Amino acid sequence: MNVMSRIDVVPRTAEITVAGECAVCDPSGALFLPADGLLVVSDLHLEKGSSYARRGSFLPPYDTLATLHRLGAVIAHYRPSMVVSLGDSFHDGGGAGRMPEAFREHLLGLMSGREWFWVAGNHDPAPPEGLPGRWIDELALGSLVFRHEPTSGVEGEIAGHLHPGARIVRRGRSVRRACFACDGSRLIMPAFGSLTGALNVLDRAFAGLFLHEALTAYMMGKDRVYPISADLLRPA
């Protein structure tokens, strides 16, 4: 078999099971639960650029638009009936208020015709100003519970907050990517925002959250998700 045909049969997404529920990791960084028609995105950090600009660092004012474009594409693909934004949807409490009108319209367009949940995050502890959608602390669905910050010892938790990323080394080269981190009973979502960095899953911040032997990092490639087992991962 030649290389090309092998690549063709490799799926672009990765299917996983969390506490018995099936979900699909999309290379965009979104999670889709087909049984519920539910799309989950985490840590959008909208208006991060303008948040920095207030302190004199003029990051491009296009981060919100870039994130919404990607969100729009993934919504168009899965056509979810429900969307959960898993906290830190805005980079700070004033983010929704600062959002330029055109971006707000864009977001409203994505929200219309589906149920939308804003989960509270540490960056946005209050509901976003002037936006529809339900404001919640956490959401339980079947055997799963969705909240922003992971808590220890909970089965079936899907959380965000930590921006997991992973690093591998092959042939003297180091590759670093954001990832879904999952050990079968817990899943931590990658940050979806266009200006959000990643923290290595082997960092102390993740201590106690995963059963190491069962941990898989679903690293995000250009248009594919790569499942990488824990023993191949490198710190920092």
Next chain:
Amino acid sequence: MNEETNTSGEISALLPASFQAWFAARGWTPRPHQIDLLTRTREGRSVLLIAPTGAGKTLAGFLPSLTDLAGRKRPKPGERRRGVHTLYISPLKALAVDIQRNLSQPVGEMGLDIRIETRTGDTPSHKRQRQKHLPPDILLTTPEQLALLIASPDAERFFADLKYIVLDELHSLVTSKRGQLLALGLARLRRLAPETTSIGLSATVAEPEALRRWLVAQDRPGTMADVVTVAGGAKPEITILETDERVPWSGHSARYAIPAVYEAIKRHRMTLLFVNTRSQAELLFRELWHINEENLAIALHHGSLDVGQRRRVEKAMETNSLSAIVATSTLDLGIDWGDVDLVVHVGAPKGASRLAQRIGRSNHRMDEPSRAILVPANRFEVMECRAALEANYLGAQDTPPLGEGALDVLAQHIWGRACAGPFDEDEFYAEVVSAEPYAGLDRATFGRVVEFVATGGYALKTYERYARIRRTKDGLWRISHPSVAQQYRLNVGTIIEAPMLAVRLVRRRGSLGSSRGGKMLGQVEKYFLESLAPGDTFLFSGRVLRFEGIRENECFVTSAAGQDAMVPSYEGGKFPLSTYLAKEVRGMLADPARWRALPEPVADWLRIQQEKSILPQEKDLLVETFPQADRFYMVAYPFEGRLAHQTLGMLLTRRLERAGARPLGFVATDYSLAIWSLGDMGGMIRRGELPLSRLFDEDMLGDDLETWLADSWLLKRTFRSCAVISGLIEKRHPGREKTGRQVTVSADLIYDVLRGHEPDHILLQATWRDAATGLLDIARLGEMLSRTRGRIVHKDLEQISPLAVPVMLEIGKEPVAGSANESLLGEAAETLIEEAMGSA
């Protein structure tokens, strides 16, 4: 200029009695160039002094200010405090400190009342404060400190009395962004003190006109400073190392030459050994100690080592207690270093002017010849050394051309200007274009950079209310808040270093948890350390170290004495083959008569090449194709340096892909480029399916380049440094970084967002320009493609040619360039699948 004796009348008119007495007491007479320079500066003319090392350059540079200061009246009581009289700027902190010592001696001996002080990054803040209130007569400093001084609200008072600016090692300063920032600072100083005279001190350069323009305001284009040239002293005695050992085909270690080099060290008082990279320095140092039966004091010195260790080596050198020092470019500048009587240069000299600099180091007395030995590490380097040697005798030296001023540097300068006080945009534009690197800057671009400093300069204007600088009703730009000045001070400078990790030597292997304390060995690039796995061994700081792991900003290692270093050490500092030397090497290759000067095995190698394949004419481009194992290879020999070859390799593989040749990878050296593929490229060329003239057509520098670059890490790396220099993102301050979560937003992410939504943003333009001249060497590639148009010679071979052996040996040693990251991820995932499926 002839070194004629000066008439005593001339001297006594120019030199105060105390100076004449001082010269006489030493049995010296002022040298003609010193008097010449003094005469010209007295007439208010700026001067470029070109002189070889040891010609009394420093004293010449300071004579105008010393004599002027000596004749100055004591200040009357109640008189306004005087500002700085003379500003001296050097590229190195150490040089400023050195000059202070060298100047204090004559000043003390002549009993002159002149205060000389240094101001560098190491100067304590209370001393800086004092200097501002009570400026010294002569201030010795660096370009970064000058930027800070002129950005201060009291710059006007501080520099009001400035008479002279002395710029040391000008040839090495002007070619970088540092030099561009300095040029802008100089333009500022000329406004603050219009009577100022500039004195540039430089080693011999190919095009002094560029430096002469650089020194003076370009209000009228092409205005130049005067020039005083001192003819070189005795010709250096340079030889290429002779050994009975065979010169290797490839590689950079020069291991074969170690015994002969050791013998040379034994025969001299003090030897300086120069290499091109830090890894070469580590390796050479280790190999020398391996055979150091006589226990000679051989030391190691390079920029990554711990400062304390470097200072100890420098001290030992001054006191002549060393036999030899292995060093990289950190020792490259004109510092006075004891009694060196031999310079050994290992590896390719990469450019004749660098070579001349290094040879100049040997033996500072101008009238005695310097001794130097060149040690080529492989066969192509033999030819390069030969070419460099001939170039040195011919005096044909090249420094890189002075580039056009970069826009990120300009942004930083504009920000600093606003910190000093309100400015008028048009007036300031006139000042900026008076600086030589910015003479061609158009008004509209300048305006865009001002906007960039103010609010980021985006087409989508949403940051107006957060502006850093604002135009007020009177039409002047002002900073909007004092914190803007504070932020500027933390981010000044143009030297963006690769992220480094401190290397700490600990006792216990394995666990990082309990590792406390341990000796600091120095700093190593993060990207290198990240490619190591625990247990890997590498060379650093003269020892073999075992990598244990990384925690926060430190890398932990244990001693692995007695083991071999497994991982070829990190690079650090590579210089491309200079255009001039490349031409010489091509010429040598084409002319069998010149092979007589080469060692027999090398000449032999070329003869066999001629027999089995061909040797290209000087202006031709040779392309060979041949099969090897189950692959097909194409090797091209442009001799344009590794950077240009890498760019060429990227572009050619894209084209070969489209042509259906199924390329798999490529590797580039300074001399040639090898591409391998599944398709038979030789056959395709033969059958006319792959015309070489199409493949190597210059139009590859158009769309192909654009598409490839958009995603290239090269461009991202360049963007990062532009973003930091221009003040878009904040500089990282070692030791002050927060751990864990990143505080700064990754430049790569910013790049992606910006490119997606405003591809012609001013900072992306700046990035593109930088990359084109720097990492990609596009200009050089373009020249090569146009030079070889219609002159490509193809040789289809049954097997590898002798000339192709060196680059073929590099395959597998060098990581394959390109965006292979995805396939690495794929491989890693594959491993997992194989495991799961239970296959072998």
